[in-house]
Amino acid sequence: MSADYTTTITVAATPQQAYDAISDVSGWWGRITGRTTAVGDEFVYVVPGLHYSGFRVTELEPGRRIAWLVTGSHVDFVDDKQEWNGTTVRFGIEPTDAGTAVTFTHEGLTPEGECYGACSNAWSMFVNGSLKTFIETGQGTPYLFAGDEALTGDDHEELHRQVRESIAAR
Template identity: 80%
Template sequence: MSTDYTATITVDATPQRAFDAISDVSGWWGRITGTTTAVGDEFVYVVPGLHYSGFRVTELEAGRTVAWLVTGSYLDFIADKQEWNGSTVRFEIGESEAGTTVTFTHEGLTDEVECYDTCSNAWSMFVRGSLKAFIETGVGTPYDFGGDEELSADDHEHLHEGVREAVGTLTD
């Protein structure tokens, strides 16, 4: 039986600070377009030529839970380019004696899917490294690119519209 990819971190911060940092996706993962502050908000994350994903915020409970439905995706490095479609990225926030815990789960990212090794390694880097640092210090290490790879706000909006059109059944 396969299980979803999960990573847990413990941070020296309040649950609310962890929640706020998770919702500031650009601060720890990379540039997005769209918004992440209310249920129903949509955003797009892009790594030019490699990966883009559209998300809809499906759960927000301050200091406790953040969840995003993948409404559309394109992963250039695997056969099923839209393997993430319909999966959910979830953050559960709790308190322990050691501090605040954040349990990240990508529901649908199991060892049975082609992207598992590459995607779980990337999530591990962003959650255990960048997000943890961003929560504790306010400075993460999000993916950054420039030069020929840099996308304008118009490029992001075009991709956001494309994701919505390509997977209308998930976004309606």
């Protein structure tokens, strides 16, 4: 079996600044519903008509690491719509001479999975581009929605409810 998708960025920031920026998911990835500030918190990320996933925060060590378990997902463009279920997204944060290294790993996202090509490309865009810029400048390029694909708070709450129900049904 191949390795999980991993990428590392080096940022001109302290480990705590990197940690704080990663925790502000809406600032670099896109609109979420829920919370990301304590172990056990849950949140939902949505790309209308393409992908949604629910996460539970499983590790938080300020300035050092963050981990989120994918508790439920629907990836519309692959046969196994729940391919992300049970995978874990991790951020390792280490000080370096050049600033801070952030190692992103999506455990369970491997080349054998149907989503690997598109999903690893998307993660590369968000982590290597948006997150890096967000950490260094406070201005990321998260996925934003407008017009017909814009979601209301009620839309997000409904998707969050669906993820919780799919977990409970297991």
